[in-house]
Amino acid sequence: MYLCFDVGGTSVKAGIIDESGTIIIKRKIPTVTGDVQAMVSRLQEGSSTLCEEAQISKSAIKAVGVGIPGFVQEETGLITKAVNLGWENVPIADLLSVSLGHPVCVINDANAAALGEMWRGAGRGQKNLLCLTIGTGIGAGVIINERIHNGIHGLAGEIGHFRVRPEEGRLCNCGRIGCLETESSASAIAFYGEEAVKQGKAPLLAEALKRDGEVTSRSVAEAAVQGEEAALEIYNRSAYYLGFALSNIFSVLAPEKMIIGGGAAEAGNLLFTPLIESFNRFIFTDVKGEDLIVPALLGNDAGIVGLAYLAHTVA
Amino acid sequence: MYLCFDVGGTSVKAGIIDESGTIIIKRKIPTVTGDVQAMVSRLQEGSSTLCEEAQISKSAIKAVGVGIPGFVQEETGLITKAVNLGWENVPIADLLSVSLGHPVCVINDANAAALGEMWRGAGRGQKNLLCLTIGTGIGAGVIINERIHNGIHGLAGEIGHFRVRPEEGRLCNCGRIGCLETESSASAIAFYGEEAVKQGKAPLLAEALKRDGEVTSRSVAEAAVQGEEAALEIYNRSAYYLGFALSNIFSVLAPEKMIIGGGAAEAGNLLFTPLIESFNRFIFTDVKGEDLIVPALLGNDAGIVGLAYLAHTVA
Numbered sequence: 001m002y003l004c005f006d007v008g009g010t011s012v013k014a015g016i017i018d019e020s021g022t023i024i025i026k027r028k029i030p031t032v033t034g035d036v037q038a039m040v041s042r043l044q045e046g047s048s049t050l051c052e053e054a055q056i057s058k059s060a061i062k063a064v065g066v067g068i069p070g071f072v073q074e075e076t077g078l079i080t081k082a083v084n085l086g087w088e089n090v091p092i093a094d095l096l097s098v099s100l101g102h103p104v105c106v107i108n109d110a111n112a113a114a115l116g117e118m119w120r121g122a123g124r125g126q127k128n129l130l131c132l133t134i135g136t137g138i139g140a141g142v143i144i145n146e147r148i149h150n151g152i153h154g155l156a157g158e159i160g161h162f163r164v165r166p167e168e169g170r171l172c173n174c175g176r177i178g179c180l181e182t183e184s185s186a187s188a189i190a191f192y193g194e195e196a197v198k199q200g201k202a203p204l205l206a207e208a209l210k211r212d213g214e215v216t217s218r219s220v221a222e223a224a225v226q227g228e229e230a231a232l233e234i235y236n237r238s239a240y241y242l243g244f245a246l247s248n249i250f251s252v253l254a255p256e257k258m259i260i261g262g263g264a265a266e267a268g269n270l271l272f273t274p275l276i277e278s279f280n281r282f283i284f285t286d287v288k289g290e291d292l293i294v295p296a297l298l299g300n301d302a303g304i305v306g307l308a309y310l311a312h313t314v315a
Numbered sequence: 316m317y318l319c320f321d322v323g324g325t326s327v328k329a330g331i332i333d334e335s336g337t338i339i340i341k342r343k344i345p346t347v348t349g350d351v352q353a354m355v356s357r358l359q360e361g362s363s364t365l366c367e368e369a370q371i372s373k374s375a376i377k378a379v380g381v382g383i384p385g386f387v388q389e390e391t392g393l394i395t396k397a398v399n400l401g402w403e404n405v406p407i408a409d410l411l412s413v414s415l416g417h418p419v420c421v422i423n424d425a426n427a428a429a430l431g432e433m434w435r436g437a438g439r440g441q442k443n444l445l446c447l448t449i450g451t452g453i454g455a456g457v458i459i460n461e462r463i464h465n466g467i468h469g470l471a472g473e474i475g476h477f478r479v480r481p482e483e484g485r486l487c488n489c490g491r492i493g494c495l496e497t498e499s500s501a502s503a504i505a506f507y508g509e510e511a512v513k514q515g516k517a518p519l520l521a522e523a524l525k526r527d528g529e530v531t532s533r534s535v536a537e538a539a540v541q542g543e544e545a546a547l548e549i550y551n552r553s554a555y556y557l558g559f560a561l562s563n564i565f566s567v568l569a570p571e572k573m574i575i576g577g578g579a580a581e582a583g584n585l586l587f588t589p590l591i592e593s594f595n596r597f598i599f600t601d602v603k604g605e606d607l608i609v610p611a612l613l614g615n616d617a618g619i620v621g622l623a624y625l626a627h628t629v630a
Contacts, residue, residue, distance in 0.1 A: 128466065142567065144459045151443065151569025152602070158566045161599035166559055174599040244481055245563075251473045252457065252564050254466025284476035284489040287467070 001060045002311040003050065003102065005043055006067040006109060006303030007031060009084035013300060014046050016054055016061070017308035021120040023301060025054040034086040036095070044099045063314060064096060064104045065307025067112035071154055077106040105314045109303055110157070111148045113296075114141025116306030117259050121297040126256040130249060131296070132159070134242075134264035137173075138181045142253070159249065160185065164241040183241040186217035186264040189234055193220040196230040204228040221267040235267065236274045243278025246293065250283060261296030268295070316375045317626040318365070318417065320358055321382040321424060321618030322346065324399035328615060329361045331369055331376070332623035336435040338616060340369040349401040351410065359414045378629060379411060379419045380622025382427035386469055392421040420629045424618055425472070426463045428611075429456025431621030432574050436612040441571040445564060446611070447474070449557075449579035452488075453496045457568070474564065475500065479556040498556040501532035501579040504549055508535040511545040519543040536582040550582065551589045558593020561608065565598060576611030583610070 001024065006013040008031060015026035029046045032039040051058055070082025077093020079085075097104040107115075114131035123129040129143040138160035142149040149156050160181035161174050169178030170191075182188055193215040196202035204226055208219035223231035246258055264271060272295065279289035298305055316339065321328040323346060330341035344361045347354040366373055385397025392408020394400075412419040422430075429446035438444040444458040453475035457464040464471050475496035476489050484493030485506075497503055508530040511517035519541055523534040538546035561573055579586060587610065594604035613620055 128464070140567075144464055145462075147460075149443070149459055149568070152571055153569070153600075155565070155569035155600060155602070156567065158569070158599070162563050162566050163559070163597055163599075166597065172599070176597070176599055179599065244478070248477050248560075248563060249567050250470070251477050252455075252471065252567050253464070254468065254470035254473070256467055282478055282481065282491070284473065284478075284487070284491055284494065285468075285470060287470070 001056060002063055002065060002308040003047055003061050003100070004065045004067075004304040004307035004311065005046070006112060006307060007085065008069060008109070009033070012043070012046070013304055014043075014050060015301075015304040015308075016050050016056060017304060019312065021305055021308060023304065024056070025050055026301070026304065027053075031085070033084070036087065036090050036092075039085075040095050040099050043096065047100055058101070061102055063311040064100055064102045065112070065304075065311035066092060066096065066104060066106045067109040067303045067307050068092065068106060069109045072106050072108045074105075074107060074150070077104060079106070103314065105310050107148070107307070107310055108154070110139045111141045111150075112304075112306035112310065113261065113298075113302035114143055114148065114259075114306065115309045116298050116302035116304070117261070117296055118143055118146065118306075119309040120305050121302060122259045122294045123257050128253070128255045129257050129259060130157075130246075130253060130255045131259045131261065133262035134185060134260060135262040136185060136187050138185050138262075143255075159245065162245045162249070164245055180241060180245050184238040184245075184264070186262070189217040189220050189238055189264060190215050192234045192237070193217075193223075193231065196234065201230040202228055205231060217264050218266070221270055224267075224270055232270075235270050238264075239271055239274035240278045243275050243280075243289070244282050246275075246289075247279050247282035247284075250279075250287070250292070255292075258293045259296050260293065261299070261302065265295055316371060317378055317380060317623040318362055318376050318415070319380045319382075319619040319622035319626070320361070321427060321622060322400065323384060323424070324348070327358070327361070328619055329358075329365060330616075330619040330623075331365050331371060332619060334627065336620055336623060338619065339371070340365055341616070341619065342368075346400070348399070351402065351405050351407075354400075355407075355410050355414050358411065362415055373416070376417055378626035379415055379417045380427070380619075380626035381407060381411065381419060381421045382424035382618045382622050383407065383421060384424045387421050387423045389420075389422060389465070392419060394421070418629065420625050422463070422622070422625055423469070425454045426456045426465075427619075427621040427625065428576065428613075428617035429458055429463065429574075429621065430624045431613050431617035431619070432576070432611050433458055433461065433621075434624040435620050436617060437574045437609045438572050443568070443570045444572050444574060445472075445561075445568060445570045446574045446576065448577035449500055449575060450577040451500060451502050453500050453577075458570075474560065477560045477564070479560055495556060495560050499553040499560075499579070501577070504532040504535050504553055504579060505530050507549045507552070508532075508538075508546065511549065516545040517543055520546060532579050532582070536585055539582075539585055547585075550585050553579075554586055554589035555593045558590050558595075558604070559597050561590075561604075562594050562597035562599075565594075565602070565607070570607075573608045574611050575608065576614070576617065580610055
């Protein structure tokens with residue numbers, strides 16, 4: 001059995017997973033930000049609670065996998081920086097292995113989700129994958145030969161900053177313009193939704209804004225499904241740029257699958273149909289987007305499943 | 316010692332290379348196209364001649380490496396297609412191992428050159444590299460963890476078809492428009508040189524055309540060095556698109572080095588200065604083009620050196 005903690009800015013997904021990748025039990029634990037020792041204690045309590053509830057003895061746990069939203073030195077288990085947790089240079093693997101009495105391996109959370117999709121999700125049986133998460137930002141785990149490829153300074157898979165509009169477009173958090181993230185992320189979709197409301201082009205979205213106090217990628221999707229032209233255009237445009245980026249990424253990596261997860265992927269065919277169309281329009285060879293581009297299957301469980309895979313290869 | 320044949324459409328670079336990557340002897344052998352058996356015999360003769368001239372006994376050869384310009388099944392040593400050789404489904408590894416009496420490993424020629432640059436060239440000591448060859452077309456060897464990453468159908472590294480002008484640009488051999496190859500290859504530079512002559516913008520190039528009967532990337536480089544504005548612009552433009560593509564490829568792979576070889580790289584700073592400038596303009600992070608983008612060091616020897624590396628890891 002493997003004990004897995006997929007740490008997020010507000011909560012930790014915690015679970016016990018067996019050798020076959022089956023989730024025995026899972027729970028959410030609130031994250032403690034800033035105070036590292038308090039967080040370690042909370043994970044220790046969480047570990048005991050999970051084992052009790054699942055009636056698993058502590059000795060049945062072979063290893064612990066931890067996913068962190070930040071920069072991870074995998075060999076040492078040191079977190080050099082995790083902005084959302086308020087951590088800098090935290091030797092989390094050492095702290096947790098003392099506290100829990102198990103070997104601990106640590107990895108970036110997006111990479112954990114990528115390994116999860118490879119092991120038990122949409123990339124099952126494949127060795128070379130690109131696993132995108134489209135949420136507030138866009139990130140990807142690059143898997144080559146069943147292993148995460150990190151690249152120098154851990155920068156591989158930073159495809160949110162793939163430039164799709166080299167000489168124009170919106171300013172990105174990175175300080176440049178025209179990054180994929182500024183066109184195809186969930187927050188970009190919400191931004192263009194708000195713009196459409198301002199321009200008086202989107203009555204359904206305007207209602208949603210009044211109701212919810214904000215426009216989200218989900219409200220744009222709902223308006224699009226109800227036939228609002230402006231909302232539909234926003235998804236088509238987002239898919240156009242994503243398809244352009246993926247066709248170019250294919251010419252570099254030629255992965256077996258490109259797996260799309262995260263909030264924006266919940267829009268389903270509203271995203272996937274124009275995305276595959278755009279990919280097929282741009283791709284230079286006779287591979288087909290419909291065979292390559294697939295939705296992620298594990299949702300929020302991808303992280304803990306991937307952490308079990310990692311713990312299982314390490315233990 | 317390793318016996319290496321880097322097979323091209325007109326000649327074979329043949330060499331004997333020792334364990335440290337030093338070339339003991341090298342020769343050129345004319346290629347026989349079409350007739351596979353005649354080609355095998357010629358390589359067998361070549362092998363004997365090389366051993367004799369270098370005074371090396373046949374038993375000192377541990378393995379043979381062969382580079383082929385075409386699609387190679389590396390596990391079996393079968394060439395599924397090599398247009399320039401007129402080969403289809405040729406089990407070249409089997410044929411040569413019977414004929415030469417040594418184990419034979421076969422790889423695509425661009426990948427052989429990439430391994431050569433990693434072992435003894437500009438990528439020495441690195442594990443993750445992109446090795447571009449810019450000639451008539453543009454291809455790249457992708458090295459991850461000291462091994463060639465081929466991708467599905469061997470399509471990884473086909474960055475000649477990275478789309479740099481998604482909605483415009485010239486028609487590419489692949490049937491699409493705006494591919495990197497149509498803007499930054501040696502033949503693209505020659506094409507734009509001819510255009511400049513037609514438009515009466517390039518008197519020096521016009522002279523070169525009269526003298527040589529054609530415009531080449533080299534004559535454009537020579538005119539640029541002599542101060543011809545139109546020729547300089549062609550190189551700047553070619554470098555702009557290449558820098559754009561490389562900055563985006565970096566966001567996917569984050570390799571330790573991006574090594575540029577092939578005919579167009581011979582232009583030196585005429586290419587590299589604006590290339591690095593373009594890369595730095597587009598890249599989202601604080602990595603510097605001047606640290607990443609380097610010229611290939613081994614020239615035409617990269618192939619046989621890489622084949623020795625391969626033979627050495629296999630034997």
